Amino acid sequence: MKFLHSADWQLGKPFGRFDPDVRGALTEARFDAIDALGRAAAEHGAQHVIVAGDIFDTEGPEDRTIVQAISRMDRHACSWWLLPGNHDFARNGGLWDRVRQRAGDKIAILSEPEPRELEEQIWLLPAPLIHRHNLEDPTTLFEAMETPGARLRIGIAHGSIRDFGSSGETKNQIAPDRARLSNLDYLALGDWHGTLKVDARTWYSGTPETDRFQRDEPGGALVVEVHPDIAPTVTPIRTGRFQWLNRDWTVNDKAAFDAECDELLAKVDAPNTLLQLSLAGITSLGDRVAMLARLENDLGHRLRHLAVRPDDLVGRPREEDLAALSVEGMLGTAATKLNAKIDAGGPDGVIAKRALERLFVEYSREEQA
Structure with missing residues (x-):
């Protein structure tokens, strides 16, 4: 039977x-x-x-x-x-x-x-x-x-x-x-x-x-x-409709990140996909901001659900990032001090990493305004 x-x-x-x-x-x-x-x-x-x-x-x-x-x-x-x-x-x-x-x-x-x-x-x-x-x-x-x-x-x-x-x-x-x-x-x-x-x-x-x-x-x-x-x-x-995916991506620039996004979207039925995504890597702060923006404004709208853990995606300023911040004098001084704390590691380094990213984001917004 x-x-x-x-x-x-x-x-x-x-x-x-x-x-x-x-x-x-x-x-x-x-x-x-x-x-x-x-x-x-x-x-x-x-x-x-x-x-x-x-x-x-x-x-x-x-x-x-x-x-x-x-x-x-x-x-x-x-x-x-x-x-x-x-x-x-x-x-x-x-x-x-x-x-x-x-x-x-x-x-x-x-x-x-x-x-x-x-x-x-x-x-x-x-x-x-x-x-x-x-x-x-x-x-x-x-x-x-x-x-x-x-x-x-x-x-x-x-x-x-x-x-x-x-x-x-x-x-x-x-x-x-x-x-x-x-x-x-x-x-x-x-x-x-x-x-x-x-x-x-x-x-x-x-x-x-x-x-x-x-x-x-x-x-x-x-x-x-x-x-x-x-x-x-x-x-x-x-028999099921939805896929629940866990993904860990290690990306060091926006191009690698975009390739991962494009490959994922080509393989899944996006409206019926729930994704839990962990990001890791060392990239410029500008690329990190751009990656998270794509997740929020593009991938997050295509998928049924998106949960992102970006803590291990470390944004470090490039030379041109620091040069841009130094234009404002005090901002450049602050960025240098924060970088020193990041290099020293420990709990203060984690806080300094977030502070430096915030500094760069706010500065970028002012430049684009």
């Missing part, structure tokens, strides 16, 4: 660090990803979409978030199998009871650790989380689950097969060889927000819409085809 493996939709994520227009676009893109999954299921001939946890970002989303999610799923012919994760864990009277009240026959909520028959003799073994953090491997229950006449056994769980450190979403540890231990033909995992192959039968699908500056690739899902007694065929596909 063939199905789509997805996880970590994080519907209702607030994106509070962004401006309202960016926040709105990112929120809407997460709902659009449901439609992308539904279309992909139809395109690839998959009757089921299995979602391995964290469908919602919290256990108490707004009603609109629930209704939007259900209405998007209902627009597609496939069945949706939803597992509670650590962000939206299962508890009596909680989120999943609210979802059940609105969901139709296409949506199955896997809030109990009980095997479900996807199709004849094809069993889905769920390991829902009932707490945000579990001390025991939630998939140990697979070994006791009875699947009469099973041709295929597919596990679904949410947790970590290793310590992901600060990048991980939970402390719920899953045995890395769970597929072998529990005789699974495939184990669909959620929690890690990028596509990750653990072994031939165990995969993380990643999130369908990227939500952080952690990896370059846009969101995606996995098309999984399973057959008895042979390894499954797993094909990653793209």
